[in-house]
Every structure is written in C-alpha cells, then in structure tokens.
Amino acid sequence: xxxxxxxxxxxxxxxxxxxxxxxxxxxxxxxxxxxxxxxxxxxxxxxxxxxxxxxxxxxxxxxxxxxxxxxxxxxxxxxxxxxxxxxxxxxxxxxxxxxxxxxxxxxxxxxxxxxxxxxxxxxxxxxxxxxxxxxxxxxxxxxxxxxxxxxxxxxxxxxxxxxxxxxxxxxxxxxxxxxxxxxxxxxxxxxxxxxxxxxxxxxxxxxxxxxxxxxxxxxxxxxxxxxxxxxxxxxxxxxxxxx
Amino acid sequence: xxxxxxxxxxxxxxxxxxxxxxxxxxxxxxxxxxxxxxxxxxxxxxxxxxxxxxxxxxxxxxxxxxxxxxxxxxxxxxxxxxxxxxxxxxxxxxxxxxxxxxxxxxxxxxxxxxxxxxxxxxxxxxxxxxxxxxxxxxxxxxxxxxxxxxxxxxxxxxxxxxxxxxxxxxxxxxxxxxxxxxxxxxxxxxxxxxxxxxxxxxxxxxxxxxxxxxxxxxxxxxxxxxxxxxxxxxxxxxxxxxxxxxx
Numbered sequence: 001x002x003x004x005x006x007x008x009x010x011x012x013x014x015x016x017x018x019x020x021x022x023x024x025x026x027x028x029x030x031x032x033x034x035x036x037x038x039x040x041x042x043x044x045x046x047x048x049x050x051x052x053x054x055x056x057x058x059x060x061x062x063x064x065x066x067x068x069x070x071x072x073x074x075x076x077x078x079x080x081x082x083x084x085x086x087x088x089x090x091x092x093x094x095x096x097x098x099x100x101x102x103x104x105x106x107x108x109x110x111x112x113x114x115x116x117x118x119x120x121x122x123x124x125x126x127x128x129x130x131x132x133x134x135x136x137x138x139x140x141x142x143x144x145x146x147x148x149x150x151x152x153x154x155x156x157x158x159x160x161x162x163x164x165x166x167x168x169x170x171x172x173x174x175x176x177x178x179x180x181x182x183x184x185x186x187x188x189x190x191x192x193x194x195x196x197x198x199x200x201x202x203x204x205x206x207x208x209x210x211x212x213x214x215x216x217x218x219x220x221x222x223x224x225x226x227x228x229x230x231x232x233x234x235x236x237x238x239x240x241x242x243x
Numbered sequence: 244x245x246x247x248x249x250x251x252x253x254x255x256x257x258x259x260x261x262x263x264x265x266x267x268x269x270x271x272x273x274x275x276x277x278x279x280x281x282x283x284x285x286x287x288x289x290x291x292x293x294x295x296x297x298x299x300x301x302x303x304x305x306x307x308x309x310x311x312x313x314x315x316x317x318x319x320x321x322x323x324x325x326x327x328x329x330x331x332x333x334x335x336x337x338x339x340x341x342x343x344x345x346x347x348x349x350x351x352x353x354x355x356x357x358x359x360x361x362x363x364x365x366x367x368x369x370x371x372x373x374x375x376x377x378x379x380x381x382x383x384x385x386x387x388x389x390x391x392x393x394x395x396x397x398x399x400x401x402x403x404x405x406x407x408x409x410x411x412x413x414x415x416x417x418x419x420x421x422x423x424x425x426x427x428x429x430x431x432x433x434x435x436x437x438x439x440x441x442x443x444x445x446x447x448x449x450x451x452x453x454x455x456x457x458x459x460x461x462x463x464x465x466x467x468x469x470x471x472x473x474x475x476x477x478x479x480x481x482x483x484x485x486x487x488x489x490x
Contacts, residue, residue, distance in 0.1 A: 050392055072396065079393030083411035083488045092407060093397040124488040144397075 001026045001180060002047070002148065007056030009042055016042045018204040020056070024148065029174060029181040029215060031195025033188065033237065039204040040184045041076075041152055047182060048073040048150050072146035074154045078137035080125040086136045087112070087121040093144045111143045115169070131162040135169070142173065149174075151183035155190065164221070167193055175216055188237070192229045193220060200233075200240050207240040250479075254472070278458045287462040294466045297447040301432060302470055304360055304443065308367035308428065309421070316372045317417070320379025321409065330380065341373040346431050349438065358439035366435045371424040378420030382413030415486050418478055425474055429467070444470065 002024040009017040016039045024030060024047075032040040045051040046058065048071055060070065080089050087108060094104040112118045115135045120128050125136070134155060141149065151170075155163045171194060174181055185191050191198050196215045200208040210233060214225050265280045278286075287294060322329035323337075345366060352362040352369075386408070394408045436445025448463035482489070 045392075048396055050395055073392075075389050075392055075396075077387075077389050079389040079396075081390060081393070081408065081411075083414075083486070084407075092399075096397065096399050096403045096407070126488070140397075 001061050003057070003059045003061075004047075005057040005059070007046070007053050007058060009039075009046060009051065009053045009055075016204050017046070017053070020204075020206060022199070022206065024180055024182060026147075027178050027180055028196050029183070029194055030197040030199060031191035032182065032184045032199045032201055033186070033191045033233070034201035034207075036186075038201040040201050043201070044073070044150050044152050044182065044184050047071065047148070070146060071148040071150060072141035072144055073150040073152065074134075074137045074141050076153045076156065078125075078133050078154070080133060080136055080140070082125050085122050085124055086117060086128065086132075086139075089125070089136055090139045090143050093140065097144075107143050108139075111139045114173075115139050129162075130158050131166060134158060134162075134166050138166075138170070138173075145177075145179075147179050149179055149181045151181070153184055153186060156186060163187075163190070170194065171216065188230050188233050189221075192226060192233060198233055200236050202240050208236050210236060275457050278461050283458060283461040283465060286458045287465050290459070290462060294444075294447065294462055297442060297444045297463070298466050298470055300360075300442040301436065301444040301467075302473075304363050304432060305367060305425070305428065305470075305474065307360075308364045308371060309425070311364070311368050312371035312375050312424075313421075316375030317379055319372075320376040320413075321383065321405070323376060323380040324383025324413075325409070333376070334380075337373055337376055341377070345369040346434055349435055353439060363432060363435045363440070363443075367428040367432055370428045370431050371421070374420045374424035375417065378416045379413050382416035383409060385416070386412050411485075415482070415489050418482050418486070422475065422478055425478075426471075429471060433467070 004020055004022040004024075007017060007020040007022075008015065020043060022043075032043065034040050042051065046053050050073070080086075081092070084092065090108050090111060091104055094107060099107075109118075112121055115138060117132060117135045117139060120132055120136075123132075125133055128136070137154070155166050158166065167190060170181075174194075181194070183190075183194065192212060194215060196212055198210040198212055199206050200210070210229075212229055214220060214223070214229065217223060217225070220226050262280050265277075268277050269279045319333060323333045324330070348369065349362070349366055352365045356362040356365050390408060390412070394404055399407065432443070433445035433448070436443035437449050440446055441450075444463055444467050448460050448467065451457075451459040451463060
C-alpha cells in the first residue's frame, strides 16, 4: 500500500535518513526499533506527511490515492488539545471534514465505547490518567478510519501494566480492522508483541528486517516463542548498533 | 455552586477589608479629606444618578477602546506569532512604542482627534493594544510543537487552525494581558478626563476635589472602583466560560 524508495532527509548538514527503502503492505504491522537519534521518528513523520523529504519517492498504491485521511498518527505525548474535552478532541477531525452532525456523533460514540472512555468524555486531558489520554489519542486517530496507523513511542510514558493493556487494545483493533500499522518503539517486547515486521535502524539506515509471524497469538507474552523472538531482536540490535 | 459561593465570599472579603482600612484611616486622620465610609456610601446612593451618568461615559470610552484594541491587537499579534517576517517587522516597533508613557501624547491626540471622546478612546487604545499584541504573540509561541503536529495530522486548514487551535490556546494569556492593561488604562482615562470634558468619572472626581467636596470626590472613587470590579468580573466570567480547561 505504501512504497518508500531511496528516501533521504537532512536537518541542515546532518543526514538523518539515508536511502531508505521500505514497503508497507496492507493489513500488516511494522515496528521500527533502534537507538535514540537513529532517524526512526523522522521516518514516521515523513510517512505521516508532517515532514517533507528532499530526495527519493513515497508512493501510495492506486486504490489509496484519493483518500484524504489514509494515514493517522499518534504522537509520543499524545498531542491532545488541552482546551478540548476528550469527546471534542475526538470529534475535531470529523468536524473539520464537514461530516454531518449525526454521523460525527455516532462515530464518536462508537469509538469511545470501543475504547472504554465514554465515562471521561467531558473531562479535559489534564484531568485524566496517562492510559486514558493514550486511549483518547487512539480514538481521535481511529475515528477518521485511517488505512495506515502510525504511532511514535505512544506508550513509552505509561506504567508496565497500562502499557500492556494498551498494546492488547491496539492489537485487538488491528485484528478487527483492515488497516496497517507502523510504530516506533524503544521496547523490544512491544516490537515483538505488535510487529509482524521488525525493522532495526541505525544512523539513518534500515540495517535489518526481522519477520515475526506470531503476532496475534493467544497469550503471546507467556509463550516461549515470544522470548525467543525478543532474544533474536536484542541480538540483532546489539550486533547492529555496536559497530 | 461552591465555586460561585467562594467567588462571592472573596469579593465580600475584599469589600469588608477595604471598608475596615478606610474606617481606621478615618478614625486616625479625623479630617474632612477622608470622609467616613458609611457617610460616603450614603452620599453615593443618594446621588447615584449623577455618579452613574459620569460612570457611563467612562465605561463607554473604556469598552470602545478595549473593543478596538482587541479587533486590531489580536490580528497583529497573530501575524507576529505565526509569521517570522511579521515578528521581524512589528516587534521592533512594539518594543519602541510600548514603554512610552502614552499620557504624554494626550495633547497630540486632542489636536489630531478633537476634544471629544475620540482622543480619550485613542489614548486608552494606545495603552492596551501593545499589551494585547505581545500577549497574543507570546501565547502563540508557547503552543507546544506536538499541538501543531496534531493539527497538521488531522488535516486542519488555516481557518480551522485559527478557530480550534490558535484562538483557544492564546485566550488565557490574552485575558491576563487585558486585566493588566485595563488597570493602567483606567488610571490613564482618569487623567484624560480632566481635559476638555465635563463628563466622565475622572472629571467628576477632580472637579469635586477642586470644589473641596471630599464626600462627592470619594463617592466618585467608590464608583470608579465599582466600575473596575464590573470590568474585571466580566473578564473572569469570560474566562470561566471559555477557558474551562485552566481550572
């Protein structure tokens, strides 16, 4: 659905992304992992259209050309608007797309119900917990029904249990809907739990691609295959980032 | 409900605090220059129509000046906050003009805009507008990057961005700027109303001072104070309605 070819990007003289080649296929999940400053967030921002790349190509397949909201991003600090309630944060994207009022309300009600945040609909972001803020940010993005969901270390600020609950929720939503997902993470466990493809980045380049077929397996975190894959990713990271 | 009771409680505390200090001053000074508070309030109530007429003139001048300052200051502040060239062009002018005591320009304003209301309104406008511009500019510059990125990712157009992102985010700073500048503007208006007019609370206070009618003078001061309370309460009300997330 999305092909990135020979893509490069620099901040001034500093090269951040160097000749990136990447294919994102329909209904797949891709984890991008690597040390700080390796260019993973920049790559995600370029995919989201938040940064303009200077060299290379980024091509959407034909069936996605006409969709205005084909991609949605959840930022590291969620990027919720402090002056809007949870409900109004989720509504905003639909309102600005000039959708009919009834359609907006129905979609917002459905997504809040699905994410279990109906009770906090009238609260402002500073009045809710980190996990609830995360759910609200997911809701604001998912209500626009993106075909590609992008997440930038979206659960990094959460405690271990809330993080797992959110990961379970994201996985459930991914399995229910026909969207694709690309996420940046520092956590090997998260990459292995959610990423069917795990990309290891270093110094602006994709150094290694690891396939992970067990995503969506019941009780995945308790399976030996989960730990084996974590060890594989850790070894690859150590190998690639120590040179 | 509890918040409303607390707010009324605070106002009453302020009123009683001032009355107490005033009573003590009256007892200590024992001079006609500081009349007794209850005598003054009684005078104020008996001559309400007279004081009110002058207050309405002053209120009109302040409200028109605030409205004009908001109408011109907000867009200019937005240009300064949103566009780099706007900041480069306007900030040096603002920094040079802002510290000048505007009351010094009252004679110039009188020559340019006449002896009527316009010169006094322009005087207050010249005091408030710079504060508004700076407040709006700083409000915009303080918007976190993630908020800009979020609005960009949601596909907001320029108008939606101003309506849903810029305006609500600058509102608390704008109201703070307004509170500070209105206090200064009311003092300036008091001085401005002493020239070429026979209407306005500034004129009423100073005229009664010259006439050595301290009771009427203090009734005017009470009126001016109540007008301040009304304006500041109005700003508080707007803040409680439009800036709920700050509570």
